[in-house]
Amino acid sequence: MTHSGRWRGNDMDKDYDVITMGDCCVDLILSGGSVVPEFGQKEKVVDNYSLEMGGSCTIFACQAAKLGLRTAVIGKVGDDPFGDLILRRLSDAGVDVSHVARDESVRTGITVVMNTGSDRAMLTYTGTIDAIGREDVPDGLLGSTRHLHVGSYYLMDRIRPHYRGIIEAVKAGGGTVSLDTNWDPAERWDGGLKALLPLVDVLMPNENEVMAIAGAETVDAAINSLRETVPVLVVKRGKDGATVHSRGEDHAVPAVKVDALVDTVGSGDSFDAGFLYGYLNAMPLVECARIGSICGSIKTRAAGGIAGQVTLAEIRGMIGEE
Numbered sequence: 535m536t537h538s539g540r541w542r543g544n545d546m547d548k549d550y551d552v553i554t555m556g557d558c559c560v561d562l563i564l565s566g567g568s569v570v571p572e573f574g575q576k577e578k579v580v581d582n583y584s585l586e587m588g589g590s591c592t593i594f595a596c597q598a599a600k601l602g603l604r605t606a607v608i609g610k611v612g613d614d615p616f617g618d619l620i621l622r623r624l625s626d627a628g629v630d631v632s633h634v635a636r637d638e639s640v641r642t643g644i645t646v647v648m649n650t651g652s653d654r655a656m657l658t659y660t661g662t663i664d665a666i667g668r669e670d671v672p673d674g675l676l677g678s679t680r681h682l683h684v685g686s687y688y689l690m691d692r693i694r695p696h697y698r699g700i701i702e703a704v705k706a707g708g709g710t711v712s713l714d715t716n717w718d719p720a721e722r723w724d725g726g727l728k729a730l731l732p733l734v735d736v737l738m739p740n741e742n743e744v745m746a747i748a749g750a751e752t753v754d755a756a757i758n759s760l761r762e763t764v765p766v767l768v769v770k771r772g773k774d775g776a777t778v779h780s781r782g783e784d785h786a787v788p789a790v791k792v793d794a795l796v797d798t799v800g801s802g803d804s805f806d807a808g809f810l811y812g813y814l815n816a817m818p819l820v821e822c823a824r825i826g827s828i829c830g831s832i833k834t835r836a837a838g839g840i841a842g843q844v845t846l847a848e849i850r851g852m853i854g855e856e
């Protein structure tokens with residue numbers, strides 16, 4: 535494994551490697567059998583279910599912490615059993631939860647996922663997913679992280695208008711920023727995104743999202759347009775792995791073949807964390823994508839966003855790092 539210098543920046547000046555705003559929620563995943571619901575009071579039987587912490591940013595945070603990055607989530611959970619589950623999962627993964635508040639006035643968000651194996655449909659109650667505002671983000675924290683990861687951009691309405699100022703504060707402290715918008719349920723792809731992109735160091739959409747963000751007809755046209763704006767563009771391509779693009783470089787990295795695929799919930803978020811592990815360790819972009827791809831693929835072996843995530847020891851074995 536090659537490094538172009540152990541760390542980007544002076545990590546020991548900072549309390550955290552990565553912080554992210556938490557879209558705190560649980561996923562109830564129904565899978566197998568008749569997972570497509572039918573009205574008219576039809577009762578259908580599914581093969582299995584799992585109840586697990588969901589949320590792109592919180593799943594991302596768990597994978598980042600499992601890779602040894604010092605990771606904090608800023609967020610809220612409800613004073614309910616789902617809130618307990620989220621706090622336990624984050625803590626067990628090694629995430630710093632000192633900035634996750636319990637709030638009696640809000641209910642923990644939930645997504646009901648109907649999973650066919652190759653595709654999924656979701657119904658979401660927002661609750662704590664969109665509970666944090668600018669007042670919940672301590673200014674001191676923004677200067678004390680090496681990196682800010684922004685996810686679920688279109689699900690977090692309260693914090694979205696403040697991302698520009700938040701990103702500027704992180705950058706003023708010498709930090710870098712990544713953005714994984716995920717899908718925009720309104721499919722408008724605005725919300726200040728165009729103005730934010732020039733401040734983003736690493737943009738990590740999937741194929742559908744990259745076309746929507748660029749307003750382009752093809753993935754290639756979207757890449758050609760966005761690579762002029764962001765220094766590093768990663769396009770996640772499901773079972774086909776990922777490609778990474780910068781001004782002077784293009785790389786394609788395959789997915790890891792998974793024989794017993796359970797579901798792809800959280801694969802993109804785990805990919806993001808793996809990529810950033812490489813990025814924050816100043817590895818070449820192709821290595822970053824390789825680690826991301828391993829994280830995204832291995833996750834698919836277990837149900838839900840976090841159970842299948844790889845640890846640092848496992849990934850070091852797979853990439854031949856000491």
Ligand SMILES: Nc1ncnc2c1ncn2[C@@H]1O[C@H](COP(=O)(O)OP(=O)(O)O)[C@@H](O)[C@H]1O
Binds near residue numbers: 740792795800
């Ligand atoms: N069916 C699959 N088999 C193996 N790996 C997969 C599969 N689906 C996703 N992955 C891995 O997870 C990564 C991210 O998943 P992807 O579905 O592209 O992201 P997102 O969830 O953001 O749409 C992929 O780049 C790939 O490495």
Ligand SMILES: [Mg+2]
Binds near residue numbers: 740
């Ligand atoms: Mg995604």
